[in-house]
Every structure is written in structure tokens, then in C-alpha cells.
Amino acid sequence: MTIEFFILMLIIFMIIAALIAVESIDLLSAVIAVGAAGFALSVIDLLAGAPDLAFPQVLVEVITLVLLIRMVMTRRDTSRQTSRDTLRTAVVLLAGSVFLVAVFFAAGGMGMSGGIPPFGQPVMGSAADTGVSTQYLTRCAEDTGAANTVMGILLDYRAYDTLGEATVIFVAILGGYVVLRRVGRKKDAKEVEPS
Numbered sequence: 001m002t003i004e005f006f007i008l009m010l011i012i013f014m015i016i017a018a019l020i021a022v023e024s025i026d027l028l029s030a031v032i033a034v035g036a037a038g039f040a041l042s043v044i045d046l047l048a049g050a051p052d053l054a055f056p057q058v059l060v061e062v063i064t065l066v067l068l069i070r071m072v073m074t075r076r077d078t079s080r081q082t083s084r085d086t087l088r089t090a091v092v093l094l095a096g097s098v099f100l101v102a103v104f105f106a107a108g109g110m111g112m113s114g115g116i117p118p119f120g121q122p123v124m125g126s127a128a129d130t131g132v133s134t135q136y137l138t139r140c141a142e143d144t145g146a147a148n149t150v151m152g153i154l155l156d157y158r159a160y161d162t163l164g165e166a167t168v169i170f171v172a173i174l175g176g177y178v179v180l181r182r183v184g185r186k187k188d189a190k191e192v193e194p195s
């Protein structure tokens with residue numbers, strides 16, 4: 001079996017986990033299903049040879065999963081039960097299917113010429129490569145003075161993008177802290193002691 005087969009199986013698993021998360025009545029089950037989909041994505045990153053993506057994915061996934069499970073376990077459910085809307089589910093599945101077909105043809109599926117090279121084939125350094133990646137690789141050492149090309153690209157050419165990613169992670173952690181903190185919360189009427 002090839003790596004592509006395992007990646008395809010993990011993608012199917014992620015779609016099933018996402019559907020379980022959307023359709024689950026129990027909020028804890030939905031949170032666990034979302035966590036399973038995130039961990040499957042990190043395994044896909046590892047199989048695709050991108051451990052630099054897999055490690056932050058696992059780290060953010062663990063922190064988010066712990067925060068969401070804590071929030072679900074400590075909250076009071078005051079919502080009321082609503083009926084299932086099969087039309088909404090059908091529309092979401094149809095839109096997702098159209099998106100997957102578009103991605104399939106855009107990636108050059110079924111032997112069609114597309115913009116993405118076959119899995120595992122080098123894309124940089126070939127004669128056909130005239131994009132920004134070649135410029136980054138050839139000029140990085142002289143432009144940035146960095147010994148590590150990847151860090152030179154991340155910190156010099158894509159510094160604003162890296163700053164934006166760090167800001168998103170910081171805001172997510174701050175939002176989790178605000179939701180889960182105990183200090184500064186208003187007390188319920190039952191918890192207020194009569195004077």
C-alpha cells in the first residue's frame with residue numbers, strides 16, 4: 001500500500017469525524033470528534049513529509065481539546081432541543097461534494113493536466129520552475145544572511161505572515177483563558193449568600 005492510500009483513508013476519516021461533530025447531539029462527543037479530525041490532519045502532515053506542520057498542529061490540537069473539554073464539562077446546558085433539519089445537512093454535503101470535485105480537477109486528477117505535480121515529485125529546481133520559490137532558494141543566503149534557508153524565508157520574506165500566525169495563536173489562547181477563568185465571573189443568584 002502506498003502513502004497516498006493512507007492519506008486518502010485519513011481524509012475519509014476526517015470527513016466522517018466532521019460529520020459526527022456537526023450532527024452529534026452531545027457537545028462532548030462533538031468536541032472529541034473535532035479533536036480526532038485534527039489529529040488525523042497531523043498524521044497526514046507527517047506522511048506528507050512535513051513534520052514542521054505536524055508538530056504545531058498536535059500542540060494546538062491538544063491545547064484546544066483540553067480547553068474545550070473543560071468548558072463543556074463545567075458549563076450548564078440551558079439550551080432547548082431543536083429538530084433535525086435534513087435539508088440543511090443535504091445542502092452542506094452537496095456543497096462539500098462540489099468543493100471536493102473542484103479540488104480534484106484543480107489538482108489534476110485522472111491524468112488531467114493541473115497545477116499540482118504528482119505526490120512526491122520535486123517542484124523546486126526543475127527547468128519548469130520559474131516561480132517565487134526558485135528566487136527564494138537562490139537569493140536567500142545573500143539577502144538574509146541566514147544559515148538556515150527555511151528560517152530565512154520565514155523571518156525575512158514572510159515575517160508579516162509569521163507574525164499573523166503567532167497573533168492568531170496568542171488570541172486563541174487568550175480567548176480560552178477568558179472563557180475558562182474563575183476570577184471576575186459574576187456569581188449566580190443561587191451562589192450569592194444572603195446578608
